[in-house]
Amino acid sequence: MFFRYLMLMTLLFLLSGCVNKEHDNSRAVEHMIQSQKLRLLMRELDMVVYERQKSELDRDKMRKRYMLSLGETLKKLSADVESMPESDLGLKLRQEDVLEYKKYAKRLTQKADEIYNLAQKYEFEELNQKLEDVKVSCNACHKQFRKEP
């Protein structure tokens, strides 16, 4: 996974250098990396059921660790969203758009906290709903603010 990130970082770094030397898009890159990490974590969480030679209690501990990582990744995503330069967001934003945009970031932080709390209590049954909420929130934000390539 580390090498994948390294390769992705290197590639994006080189591409950014070719396109615009003045423009700093490190936040956008970090956002992409965290999104990719989130997807992998969710996939790994689904794979826990196939881990052999672990008791159900051990599997639940694994799920808990993955959920804590998910929460942490969401918080990083949220921080990246919040500090994303306006130049990465498409058209010139009005004041109300900026407020709306910040709301999405806050919603991610809130979901991250909820997932973190569920993990601490081994309450995995509500995770799918929380992740669905995150997905809806991400899609809405991307639709509204992501600059088309």
Next chain:
Amino acid sequence: MRILRLLVSLFLVESLFASGSEIELKSIDTVVAIGGRVHLSMLHTSDQSSFFAGKIALERDKRSDDLSVSARESRIWLKTKTATEYGVLRTLVEIDFLGVKGGSTSKNDYYPRLRHAFVELGGFGIGQTNSSFNSIVALDTISFPMDDTLVRQSLIRYTYDTKLFSYDISIEEPEITLLDQNSSKIITKDNLPYDFVLRARYYPLWGELGIAFLSRKILQENLVESTKDSKYGYGVNASGRIKTFGLDDIRFNAHYGEGSGRYIAYGAFSEGAISPNGEITLNPVYGGHLGYRHFWNQKLRSTVAFSYVAADNNLDILQTELHKVTKESYATQINLLWVPVKNLLTGVEYAWAKREVENGESGRASFLNLILRYDF
């Protein structure tokens, strides 16, 4: 009174719902979850061997091919979680059907076998479950590697978790097996001092790693008339997985020990040997495995693996029946697993294994295993 309270609690069930693949009953403060697995296996062996380090048939015992179909690996579990002032109290009881087999030609009466009966609270755990000495990561294969380090037994464990690490300390049920000069296995009854295990686990983003240290006393008293002897036994077991590309990973295990025989390879080895005058000599046992898991796509994956295990048995003590004493075993496995729908796993695995015993004889066998498994 407690039974009454439980009944009242059950009548006050707040909700009954399916979470993912398991069914949960929720009372005011306790969640009871029921789940399990239906596992159907079809195994073809070239000579009726079993895919275990000590059970690969020698050339002298060669028999014809065999095809067996079984659902014995199916299992049922029940777990609970209750919020307390000391944290979440969790319990698990789990059985499978790999107990005594009866009448496979007619009714296939497979008797239930207890796998886990364990309770955890505030870092403390007590009951029967996987030993802390076990590998923390297993190969994603259908059959087990030759050197598999897996013991389930009664234990008391304390676990301290941090964000990236887990530390365990446990005292576990002691059992001692020794070989006499006729290479017969003897289980000693003088095993009061408990096995002691320390383990550290590390969970970085790029994988997971674990190392466990086993310390134990191997002793015998009056096993040979009016004699007494003891030796200090130990073992080290390191295992882990390192993520490579996407969901692919490398999984590995390495083990070395003296007097740790029963913890490795499902009883293929003993802790040591006992001489005619009652003196104990411990056997070094060592092994490892390495596997690579590749995802062809989200539903299809494969693992290719190699495993090896061996023991340096004391041939000064063992004099006869040396064909009963395994010297080394190794195997390769390759599989293709498919998850057509969530929690349904099907696949095929080919494995080849070789065993050599202390008189120089050996045996080879190949296995083709098809499974269909659903976790509910």
